[in-house]
Amino acid sequence: MQQQLSDVFTTPRDVDDIRYHYEINCQVIDLIPGHTEKIGVTGGEPTLMEGLFFDLIERLSSRLPATVAHILTNGRAFSRRSFTERFQSVNTPNVVLGIPLYSDYYARHDYVVQAKGAYNQTLLGLHNLGRVGARIEVRVVLHRLTYERLPQLAKFIFMNLPFVEQVSLMGLEYTGYTPYNDKILWIEPSEYVAELITAVEYLDSNGIRVSIYNHSLCTIPERLWKYSAKSISDWKRQYPNECGKCLVRDACGGVFATSKKLSSHIRPIEAL
Secondary structure (H helix, E strand, O other): OEEEEEOOOOOOOOOOOHHHHHHHHHHHHHHOOOOOOEEEEEOOOHHHHOHHHHHHHHHHHHHOOOOEEEEEOOOHHHHOHHHHHHHHHHOOOOEEEEEEOOOOOHHHHHHHHOOOOHHHHHHHHHHHHHHOOOEEEEEEEOOOOOOOOHHHHHHHHHHHOOOOOEEEEEOOOOOOOHHHHHHHHOOOHHHOHHHHHHHHHHHHHOOOOEEEEOOOHHHOOHHHHHHEOOOOOHHHEEOOHHHHHOOOHHHOOOEEOOOOOOOOOOOOOOOO
């Protein structure tokens, strides 16, 4: 069983309702069954809660000691040694931090996240977290701005971030602001399959756990299927009508029900 817990940043920045939403989330935590396997904490950016971020982790650990807390963060706050040390004081083996890194080249990462200096802060944050033994997942969303240097990024991660627990290579969810930036972001998986194969097999051969998220099996080569995870939350996962006669439907993660555009290569696999 999995649960999703959003942080407080869902309203305009000029509304200071952090404490209000924090207390709501605490009430939600108290209602979550103790046998829940995993809970997701997302945003917004959870670390902007500063002290309440650590209070939230402590509450999760106390109330749900057997539950994995998967926290999505840009990782930049951890560039501050004091912030990382405070995190270390409340950290447990069940806390996993999912941190995006979009390129081995600083300017590309900064452009993707639209924040100058973000790359340097993220890398410093990753290394600070590595020093304190944090569980880290590096997340790479694949789109037109990130795919070309994917093999170089894979090598960079192996050479400079060998302490990370996992690298997740993620398909793009076509919703939110993505449709408004279609020409900048959208790309068919078939257009980056060569880079994907190179990156995945390089990481795997060098002992770094790697997974492919948000890709239907029909959109990637069979040699990559063993790396594919059913990563889309069940509440927003769907299977198009043509998937009804697919032989690998049960092993496939489907597509985002929220996406306004799907790959043109979605098709049933009728022979193996």
